[in-house]
Every structure is written in structure tokens, then in C-alpha cells.
Amino acid sequence: MSCSRGPAATVRCRHCPSNITAAPGARAVQCTQCTRVTRVPGCGRARPGMPLVPRLQPSPSFGGGCGKKRAVLIGIKYAGRCGSELRGPINDVKCMRYMLTERFGFPNDCVLILTDEETNKCRLPTKNNIRMAMHWLVQGCSSGDSLVFQFSGMGAQVPDDDGDERDGMDEAICPMDSFHQGPILDDEINEAIVRPLVHGVKLHAIVDACHSATVLDLPYQCVMSKTTGCLTWADQRTMAGACKGTSGGKAVLISGSSNGKSMPTNMLPEPCATIGAMTHSFIRALECEPRTTYGRLLASMKNTMRQGGPCNLQGPVGSSIRKVTNFSGVEEPHMSSAERFDINCTPFCM
Numbered sequence: 001m002s003c004s005r006g007p008a009a010t011v012r013c014r015h016c017p018s019n020i021t022a023a024p025g026a027r028a029v030q031c032t033q034c035t036r037v038t039r040v041p042g043c044g045r046a047r048p049g050m051p052l053v054p055r056l057q058p059s060p061s062f063g064g065g066c067g068k069k070r071a072v073l074i075g076i077k078y079a080g081r082c083g084s085e086l087r088g089p090i091n092d093v094k095c096m097r098y099m100l101t102e103r104f105g106f107p108n109d110c111v112l113i114l115t116d117e118e119t120n121k122c123r124l125p126t127k128n129n130i131r132m133a134m135h136w137l138v139q140g141c142s143s144g145d146s147l148v149f150q151f152s153g154m155g156a157q158v159p160d161d162d163g164d165e166r167d168g169m170d171e172a173i174c175p176m177d178s179f180h181q182g183p184i185l186d187d188e189i190n191e192a193i194v195r196p197l198v199h200g201v202k203l204h205a206i207v208d209a210c211h212s213a214t215v216l217d218l219p220y221q222c223v224m225s226k227t228t229g230c231l232t233w234a235d236q237r238t239m240a241g242a243c244k245g246t247s248g249g250k251a252v253l254i255s256g257s258s259n260g261k262s263m264p265t266n267m268l269p270e271p272c273a274t275i276g277a278m279t280h281s282f283i284r285a286l287e288c289e290p291r292t293t294y295g296r297l298l299a300s301m302k303n304t305m306r307q308g309g310p311c312n313l314q315g316p317v318g319s320s321i322r323k324v325t326n327f328s329g330v331e332e333p334h335m336s337s338a339e340r341f342d343i344n345c346t347p348f349c350m
Contacts, residue, residue: 014038026182028158030174037156037172037183058136062122067110069146069350071100072133075115076125076153076176086327089152090115092208092279094317096150099283102315103290104350106148112136116176125153127181130173134192141249143200146350149193152276155209155256155328156183171215173207190217190244194338197249204350205253208278212255213334217244222298222335222343231295233340244338251338252294254282254301256330277326278333280313281305286348287314294335295344301333 009022011029015036022029022040030037073096075089093113100106112133114125122129137147154174172183194216197203207215214221220233237244256278278301285292285300292300311321335343 009040011038011040021180023181027185028156028172029180029182030154030156030178032179035154037158037174037178039158040182058132058139062112062133062136066140067107068144069100069104069106070110070112070137071097071106071148071150072112072114072137073097073148073150074113074125074130074133074152075150076174077116078154078174078176079116086153088274088276088279088325088327089208090117091273091275091317091321092152093150095275095283095313095315095321096148096206096279098315098317099286100148100350103286104146106350125175126177127175127184130175130184131188131192134189138193138196138203141196141198141201143198145201147193147197147201147203148350149203149205150207150279151205151212152208152279152328154178155207155211155215157211158183158185171211171213171217173209173212173215186215186217189215194218194244194246194251197246197251197338199248201246201249203246203249203251205251205255206279206282207253207255208276208328208330209256210329212328212330214253214336215255216251216253216336218251218253218336218338219244220337220340222337231298231343233337233343236336246338249338253334253336254298255334255336256328256332273321274323274325274327275311275313275318275321276328277305277324278328278330280311280324281333283313283318292348293344294341294346294348297348298333298335298343305330305332 011020013031016034018031018033020029020031028037028039073093075093077086077089151173156172157169160170171186174183219237221236223234225232281301281304284304285297311324
């Protein structure tokens with residue numbers, strides 16, 4: 001049963017003694033005390049065939065960029081939120097924008113940035129603005145389009161309510177107003193930016209957040225074969241789950257695996273210019289080997305994160321950043337896809 005759009009609901013946090021006020025229609029809500037997420041009782045999925053949420057028309061302030069290369073970059077530090085403020089997500093976005101525009105030919109007016117440092121209210125990473133930005137990214141997509149979705153911030157898990165998760169948990173990203181409006185669950189993200197992808201369109205999503213390994217609900221996960229020692233694809237589809245693929249296009253998620261650990265919200269990095277560890281490893285891998293394959297990209301990212309060390313990115317933004325911080329608690333990068341492909345031979349290109 002879907003939620004009523006009636007009055008706000010008060011629910012008890014399932015992780016601490018706090019009571020949380022959830023906005024009307026929220027399927028889950030984030031606790032202001034422990035920052036973890038609780039499912040709102042009685043707010044299940046929409047009926048089969050019905051969208052999870054109504055499509056919101058993009059704000060005119062998003063601009064008219066409609067090129068073949070488009071990107072939505074989101075960074076949230078959650079300023080003033082009960083000691084959980086992050087340092088790193090804003091620079092993640094700045095460095096990603098520089099790389100996309102300077103190395104991969106994305107037009108500036110086709111790169112939409114949402115951060116909680118923006119002065120334009122329509123560019124703040126609220127739940128509604130992120131929903132509109134996802135629609136802006138994919139609307140009217142056609143063959144030859146290259147799309148990028150980046151999120152740096154808090155991730156979360158919440159018990160699954162429709163049997164489409166093998167581990168029994170939905171993953172989610174947390175907007176800046178997630179403490180009242182609730183997070184955006186993987187079911188909705190999949191519906192918003194994966195299923196609309198038609199033949200010839202490719203989407204790369206880079207998510208630097210805890211519990212983000214399967215946050216696009218893509219059916220195939222890249223794993224190391226126990227028999228051959230080579231990278232291969234594991235089918236993660238469930239018998240009860242709905243189709244989570246595209247409409248003919250390609251979708252690849254590069255995210256973080258935290259092996260069940262939550263983000264260390266009580267451990268803030270030093271007050272200097274910082275960048276997230278997973279985002280740093282992604283950009284660094286492409287700077288070192290621009291013509292890499294998906295397999296070598298993943299291996300390089302793992303090696304960079306394992307070695308640690310200071311930031312050594314190129315460009316005016318990257319060169320000013322001194323510290324790499326694992327604000328998301330990600331232990332190693334992870335890759336999933338809407339379809340199987342030769343990960344060791346396929347060139348990476350955005």
C-alpha cells in the first residue's frame with residue numbers, strides 16, 4: 001500500500017530512543033540523533049504499474065543545457081546537523097566538474113550542480129530538487145547521449161518492503177532535508193534514471209556514500225571469481241523482484257562497499273581542503289590512465305584507496321586540496337551494471 005499524503009507522522013527510531021517526524025508521503029526518515037534511517041509504517045510501494053513518486057518538472061533555474069553530454073553532480077556536507085557535518089563532498093563535486101568539462105568534453109551549461117553551499121534555493125540538494133535533477137538528466141535522452149550522476153554524502157539502509165533485495169535491505173541516498181523529508185530509496189533512483197535509458201544511451205553513476213554498493217538496484221555486480229581469480233558478473237536478480245534494467249541503454253554504477261559498517265559521523269577530518277577517498281581514487285585513476293578499461297579502473301581505484309596518502313589531483317581545484325578523507329566509511333570501490341560486458345577489455349569512456 002502506498003502512503004497517504006495526509007499529516008506528518010511521528011515514528012520511533014529503530015536504532016535509538018528518539019522520536020522522528022516524517023513528512024507526509026515519506027517512506028522512510030532519517031534520525032537527527034543517530035543519523036540512521038527508519039521505515040515509516042504503512043508507507044509501502046505504490047501499486048504495480050504506478051510510479052513511486054510523480055515526476056517533477058525540472059526547475060527553470062537548472063538552465064537549458066540539452067547537449068549529448070549531461071551531468072548532475074550532488075555534494076552535501078549537512079552543515080549544522082548534530083555533529084554529522086562532512087568535509088569533502090563539496091570538493092568532490094568541484095573536482096568532478098573540472099574533469100568532466102576539461103577531459104571528457106561536457107559543456108558547462110550541461111553540468112547541473114546541487115550543493116548545500118548554493119545560494120539559489122533551486123540548486124540546494126533537497127529531496128524535491130534532487131528528484132527534479134534526476135528527471136532533468138534523463139528527459140528526452142536519445143542514442144549517443146552520455147549521462148553522469150554523482151552523489152557525495154550520506155547513504156543509508158532500510159528494511160526492504162517488496163522482496164526485491166537479496167539481503168533484505170533497500171539502499172538510499174540522504175538529501176540535505178532527509179531528517180524530515182526522508183531519504184531517496186534505490187527503488188526510486190532506479191525508476192528515475194535507469195529505466196528511462198533507451199538504446200544507445202549510457203549512464204555512469206559515481207556514488208561516494210556508505211551503503212551505496214547497490215544504490216541503483218542494477219542486476220549485475222562485478223565480483224572476483226573464486227575459481228578463476230578474474231573479475232566476472234554475478235546475477236543479483238531475485239525471483240520476486242521487478243525488472244530493474246534499462247529500456248535498452250547502458251548503466252554502470254561505481255560506488256562504495258562498506259561491508260555493513262556505518263559512516264563514522266563522529267570523526268570529522270581536519271579543517272583543511274579535503275576530498276572524499278573514493279571520488280579521489282576515481283578521478284586519480286582516470287588522470288593516470290585516460291584510456292583505461294573498466295577492469296583496470298576498478299583495480300586502480302582499489303590500489304589508490306589501499307595505499308592512502310595525500311591528494312595529488314591535477315587542475316586548479318585538485319591541486320589546492322591537501323587531504324583525502326574517507327568521510328563515507330567506504331572500504332573499497334564496487335561496480336555494478338544493467339548488463340554483462342567484458343570488464344577487462346571494454347574501454348571506459350564518458
